[in-house]
Amino acid sequence: MVITAHPDDAEFTVAGTVARWAQEGNAVIYVICTDGSRGSNDPKVRPEQLVTIRRAEQEAAARILGVEEIVYLGYEDGTLQPTLALRRDLTRVIRRYRPDIVVCPDPTVRYYGDGYLNHPDHRAAGDAALDAVFPSARTRYIFPELLAEGLEPHTVREVYIRGALSPNLWVDISDTIELKITALKQHESQVSRSQGWEERVRDRARGEATGQGVAYAESFKRIILG
């Protein structure tokens, strides 16, 4: 289960891993917290149009990667907070789909290097996701209203935190980097105004592979839960 803030986050960050897992026969579920409605500064595009456009883009990208299902939580883009309501919604999907692995953004990172501020929605999604994994999803009487919906506790085995400054796991995406690029191309409303993004995506995956003996990688902080 890949939990993200925005449509396109999964493609930019973990699509190579997702494609690999799908090819290996695993069911991959996306959970997208926001509606993507603020993802354009074009005054001719209205937020509600953007919701529809970005859903279609997300679905096209997911098809290419072999994602089985997408859950949209529909929170407003740009102002996501790690509220109890978001934590409950994520707990609900974890208990419903019962994933072995949850992938989410690193909620602790405010900025990368000297040229990139992390989006607050990414931090909020990561924060609520980790709290949903532990303790909410596995603890019977947290959110007892979920029991009333027939959702029993579920223990997630592993968490893969994306964007961590100190990764401990590198996934070889050499065979799936092209699928990642093709999936990203489906997010036309996002990538069409960005020059050279393909090369930046390749450069980043090459950089992450440094010292790993592979051509391209995506790195994670993996936490194995008892």
Ligand SMILES: [Zn+2]
């Ligand atoms: Zn994002």
